[in-house]
Amino acid sequence: MLAKRIIPCLDIKDGKTVKGVNFVNFRDAGDPVELGRQYSLQGADELVYLDITASHEGRKTFTDLVRKVAAEVNIPFTVGGGINALQDVDRLLNAGADKVSLNSSALRNPGLINEIAANFGAQVCVVAIDANFEDNDWRCYLNGGRIPTERYLFEWAKEAQERGAGEILFTSMTHDGVKTGYANEALNELNKLLSIPVIASGGAGTKEHFRDAFLKGNADAALAASVFHFGEIPISELKEYLAKENIPVRL
Amino acid sequence: MKVAIIKYNAGNIYSVDCALKRIGVDAVITDDKEIIAGADKVIFPGVGEAKSTMEYLKHHKMDQLIKDLKQPVLGICIGMQLMCASSEEGNVECLGIFDAPVKAFLPDGKHKIPHMGWNDLHVRKENIITKEHEGKFVYYVHSFYVPVNEFTIAQTDYIQPFSAALNKDNFYATQFHAEKSGSTGESILKNFIDLK
Numbered sequence: 001m002l003a004k005r006i007i008p009c010l011d012i013k014d015g016k017t018v019k020g021v022n023f024v025n026f027r028d029a030g031d032p033v034e035l036g037r038q039y040s041l042q043g044a045d046e047l048v049y050l051d052i053t054a055s056h057e058g059r060k061t062f063t064d065l066v067r068k069v070a071a072e073v074n075i076p077f078t079v080g081g082g083i084n085a086l087q088d089v090d091r092l093l094n095a096g097a098d099k100v101s102l103n104s105s106a107l108r109n110p111g112l113i114n115e116i117a118a119n120f121g122a123q124v125c126v127v128a129i130d131a132n133f134e135d136n137d138w139r140c141y142l143n144g145g146r147i148p149t150e151r152y153l154f155e156w157a158k159e160a161q162e163r164g165a166g167e168i169l170f171t172s173m174t175h176d177g178v179k180t181g182y183a184n185e186a187l188n189e190l191n192k193l194l195s196i197p198v199i200a201s202g203g204a205g206t207k208e209h210f211r212d213a214f215l216k217g218n219a220d221a222a223l224a225a226s227v228f229h230f231g232e233i234p235i236s237e238l239k240e241y242l243a244k245e246n247i248p249v250r251l
Numbered sequence: 252m253k254v255a256i257i258k259y260n261a262g263n264i265y266s267v268d269c270a271l272k273r274i275g276v277d278a279v280i281t282d283d284k285e286i287i288a289g290a291d292k293v294i295f296p297g298v299g300e301a302k303s304t305m306e307y308l309k310h311h312k313m314d315q316l317i318k319d320l321k322q323p324v325l326g327i328c329i330g331m332q333l334m335c336a337s338s339e340e341g342n343v344e345c346l347g348i349f350d351a352p353v354k355a356f357l358p359d360g361k362h363k364i365p366h367m368g369w370n371d372l373h374v375r376k377e378n379i380i381t382k383e384h385e386g387k388f389v390y391y392v393h394s395f396y397v398p399v400n401e402f403t404i405a406q407t408d409y410i411q412p413f414s415a416a417l418n419k420d421n422f423y424a425t426q427f428h429a430e431k432s433g434s435t436g437e438s439i440l441k442n443f444i445d446l447k
Contacts (some may be wrong), residue, residue: 002362002409003369003388040433045369071269076390076431096265098392098431120262121298123365123392166365197363220363250369250388 003250004214004242005045005221006235007199008228010035012081013052015061017229030229033068039228040075042235045250047073048101048169048223051081052144058082063095070096078126086115093120101126101169104142107149107156110163117164125167126199127160129153131186132173138186145173153186154193161196168194169223171201179205179227187217199223207233207241214247254278254444255290257317260307261297261329263428270430274441284316292323292444295330296430298392301353302341304329318346323446324422325379331417331424332395340395348422351400356410365394366409372427372435373415376404379423379442380416387435389415389427397426 010017010032017032036047049069051062059082066079079092080101089100106113106127116125130145131138131153138153157168170190172183182203190198197220200213204224213222227233239249256267258280271278271294278294279286287293295317297304308314317324317334326334333345338353345353356364369388374380384405396413399406405415407427417424423443429436 001371002366003371005368070266071272074270074273074431074433074437076392076428093262094265096269098263098266121300123298123367123394124262167367195358195363196365197367220368 001248003045003248004219005199006043006210006238006249007046007048007221007223008039008044008235009048009050009201009223009225011050011052011225012062012065014058015065018052032065033072035229036069036073036077039235040073043239043251044075044235046075046221047077049077049079050101051079053081063091066092066095066097080126080128085112086119089116089120089124093124099124099126099166101128103128103130106160107140107142107151110159113160113163113165117166122164122166125165126169127157127165127167128169128171129157129160130171130173133183133186141173154189157190158193161194165196167197167199169199169201172203175203176201177226178203181205181209182213182217182219182222184212184217187213187219191218197221207238210238211242211245211247214242252276252292252444253290254292254294255287256280256294256296257287257313258282259297259304259311259313261299261304263298263328263430264296266428267294267296267327267430270437270440271444274437274444276444282311282313284313287316288320290322292325292446293320294325294327295334296327297329299329300340301329301332301338301345301395302343305333305343305345308333314346318348321421323443325443326422326424327430328393328426328428331426332397334417334422334424335397338395349397349400349402349417349419349424351397351402351414351417353395353397355395359410362410365392366396367392370407370409372405372407374405376418378404378418379439379446380405381442384435384439389429389432389435391427393426
């Protein structure tokens with residue numbers, strides 16, 4: 001039976017791991033390659049590395065990091081941040097990444113999804129959506145949650161799927177960093193709307209929150225950062241808990 | 252031990268090299284026909300689309316080369332699908348090493364397509380996949396599958412049972428990404444490398 005996936009996310013700045021609370025105030029949380037390797041040993045099913053450095057220099061550092069992760073880690077990993085063109089995708093896949101995650105660049109240039117799917121296959125292309133619940137709808141944001149757009153979660157996710165996205169990574173800005181659980185209702189809606197996998201992100205604080213993302217939100221995977229980085233929830237313990245709750249996981 | 256990884260227009264080849272390094276094997280990634288033909292083990296990996304990769308192999312006359320290999324050969328993911336008779340992806344005739352078709356997963360309203368993530372293995376015939384791998388999870392990303400057939404050595408259930416791995420003579424193949432399947436995948440790769 002296909003297992004529900006647990007995905008630690010590592011935000012990378014200048015080659016080091018950081019984690020934002022509501023997208024500001026960073027705390028340092030270790031060496032990204034070693035952290036990734038530890039997570040894989042604990043039972044993480046996939047990893048996501050997000051490059052939050054915007055500079056050209058930073059991008060080169062990040063590519064070197066991707067190469068090291070590919071050498072050290074024996075589970076799949078996705079990379080995101082600063083992917084604006086097909087050549088960025090080519091560079092990161094060649095460095096050993098399994099998938100790329102597009103966010104602002106896909107909103108600005110939706111055709112990029114089609115290009116990636118046509119050149120590398122839909123399975124490579126994760127479309128990440130940061131959305132905030134306001135005025136009774138989920139408004140999509142650009143640039144790590146800083147710039148509001150006129151696009152909304154459900155219509156944009158559907159369009160992304162039609163253009164060739166292989167997965168949707170939905171981060172609820174409303175829930176991110178506050179540790180009160182995932183946006184389960186929106187996740188469930190998204191799951192009904194789409195035929196591609198949906199990754200839940202934003203809001204994990206307890207093991208029950210993961211369970212609910214799978215049972216109430218019907219998510220295919222759940223992503224989190226700080227609860228893993230600071231050892232609040234060890235991944236092995238989380239998966240044992242989920243197995244007891246009759247959620248199919250890889251132990 | 253000389254291990255050659257076939258280089259062609261498919262992705263994910265470097266990952267296979269990394270996985271081999273982790274189990275202590277130095278492979279060469281190459282499209283040189285002599286090196287491939289002279290290797291002790293050949294790996295035919297990749298992520299890609301059947302029609303364009305098959306056209307590339309034909310254009311570079313690598314199709315006959317692969318069919319003629321006598322040493323152990325391991326196809327992974329699209330590599331496995333290309334070793335079959337034909338694929339519904341682009342309706343293309345493939346290498347025909349395994350006389351089995353490659354079919355598209357059909358949406359049933361319940362399962363997501365692609366089949367993406369970790370799913371469990373069920374052993375039908377032990378060789379590179381053994382009893383110790385029974386029920387273990389391996390990593391899949393695919394929208395096309397090979398139905399269970401006479402060459403199936405392990406199967407996985409998704410929508411219906413399909414071939415997780417195939418074997419015929421010196422040809423082996425896995426639909427899952429052994430190179431990304433944690434310690435289970437590394438153990439299967441090692442069993443392939445250790446074949447006599």
